[in-house]
Amino acid sequence: SQQGEEDPQALSIQEGENATMNCSYKTSINNLQWYRQNSGRGLVHLILIRSNEREKHSGRLRVTLDTSKKSSSLLITASRAADTASYFCATDYYGNNRLAFGKGNQVVVIP
Amino acid sequence: NAGVMQNPRHLVRRRGQEARLRCSPMKGHSHVYWYRQLPEEGLKFMVYLQKENIIDESGMPKERFSAEFPKEGPSILRIQQVVRGDSAAYFCASSPGTRTDTQYFGPGTRLTVL
Numbered sequence: 001s002q003q004g005e006e007d008p009q010a011l012s013i014q015e016g017e018n019a020t021m022n023c024s025y026k027t028s029i030n031n032l033q034w035y036r037q038n039s040g041r042g043l044v045h046l047i048l049i050r051s052n053e054r055e056k057h058s059g060r061l062r063v064t065l066d067t068s069k070k071s072s073s074l075l076i077t078a079s080r081a082a083d084t085a086s087y088f089c090a091t092d093y094y095g096n097n098r099l100a101f102g103k104g105n106q107v108v109v110i111p
Numbered sequence: 112n113a114g115v116m117q118n119p120r121h122l123v124r125r126r127g128q129e130a131r132l133r134c135s136p137m138k139g140h141s142h143v144y145w146y147r148q149l150p151e152e153g154l155k156f157m158v159y160l161q162k163e164n165i166i167d168e169s170g171m172p173k174e175r176f177s178a179e180f181p182k183e184g185p186s187i188l189r190i191q192q193v194v195r196g197d198s199a200a201y202f203c204a205s206s207p208g209t210r211t212d213t214q215y216f217g218p219g220t221r222l223t224v225l
């Protein structure tokens with residue numbers, strides 16, 4: 001199956017709530033990245049976490065990485081309507097700059 | 112500093128025609144990647160190029176698809192004799208060098224084959 005599988009697939013929350021989504025992968029990696037894609041637009045890089053890191057923060061984003069479980073989570077705190085988008089995790093497990101993407105999480109933040 | 116540019120943003124072709132998608136990487140970036148996204152799917156790697164070199168084309172279909180990144184000008188993804196199954200969003204990304212992890216994506220070209 002596909003490297004990088006986000007769970008849950010779709011999430012609908014009220015503005016101000018936190019949103020958490022997960023990603024699992026199957027082989028060893030150098031790093032894992034999270035991207036955001038607004039409807040019909042390109043991907044925006046959010047955060048990169050390396051295999052020797054366990055947690056990373058960027059503004060309202062918090063990413064964790066558990067290499068023993070081969071999983072990562074993305075937490076968006078105090079969500080805003082503008083956070084409505086699809087969120088993808090991507091791994092470089094090929095080790096040669098080829099990114100393998102999951103199918104994405106759709107997040108809808110209701111004002 | 113302009114980001115990754117792709118054109119056209121939307122492209123409509125009839126079956127059997129050729130599609131040419133262009134990508135201009137960010138200034139100072141010499142590595143270009145092409146990905147394809149089918150509806151409701153994540154991105155799938157197609158090809159990785161440096162100037163005048165194809166580094167990895169393992170994700171490219173064996174027939175009808177080709178890519179280049181000439182010394183001067185944008186990278187081109189070319190699809191010959193398009194079929195309906197080629198309808199997708201095609202994204203280009205760039206990075207400064209091999210050891211740089213982050214890839215910066217363009218807005219994509221949405222190809223529709225009638």
